[in-house]
Amino acid sequence: MTLSLTPEDRLFARVGEERLRRVLWAFYARATADDLLGPVFARIGPFPRGGWPLHIARLEGFWRAVTGGPSAYRGHPGPAHTGLGIGPAHFGRWLALWEQTLGEELPAAEAAALLGLASRMHPNLERHALATPPEAVRVH
Numbered sequence: 001m002t003l004s005l006t007p008e009d010r011l012f013a014r015v016g017e018e019r020l021r022r023v024l025w026a027f028y029a030r031a032t033a034d035d036l037l038g039p040v041f042a043r044i045g046p047f048p049r050g051g052w053p054l055h056i057a058r059l060e061g062f063w064r065a066v067t068g069g070p071s072a073y074r075g076h077p078g079p080a081h082t083g084l085g086i087g088p089a090h091f092g093r094w095l096a097l098w099e100q101t102l103g104e105e106l107p108a109a110e111a112a113a114l115l116g117l118a119s120r121m122h123p124n125l126e127r128h129a130l131a132t133p134p135e136a137v138r139v140h
């Protein structure tokens, strides 16, 4: 019998949970120090303290889920990006830093796969980012 696993199913095992965690801490160290992205992440607290351990744990759950690993993540990434005041420039920078971090932390195939996943999520997340927050919608 042949197991028909997609590349994403095997991705979590290939990356490994320790390396995934290292990627996330390295990425957010970079993102929080970035002139464009940093101020947006201030809401989570001073990196690496404040709400960061919890936030990274949440993001780890998300990346475990999308790479086919065991995960208890049940969040809604789209709406989390509404009302932050971010747009295409932020996403462009986010993806550039993601690519840079992946290139430093992972072998080329795994780096490319994780970059591909984020690139595919980009349009949907950006659509949410540009949407009007529900609380700002005027009711006539």
Ligand code: HEM
Binding pocket: 037, 038, 040, 041, 043, 058, 059, 062, 074, 075, 076, 077, 080, 081, 084, 086, 090, 091, 092, 094, 095, 118, 119, 121, 122, 125
């Ligand atoms: C393709 C690119 C991106 C991916 C894959 C991504 C992924 C995520 C995920 C999975 C969460 C957690 C959602 C939850 O709480 O369940 C999150 C939250 C967040 N993201 Fe992103 N993100 C991206 C781009 C960005 C950009 C460009 C910014 C701008 C700086 C940003 C800022 C944030 C912030 C501030 C939160 C926390 C929101 C809150 O709970 O207060 N993200 N992101």
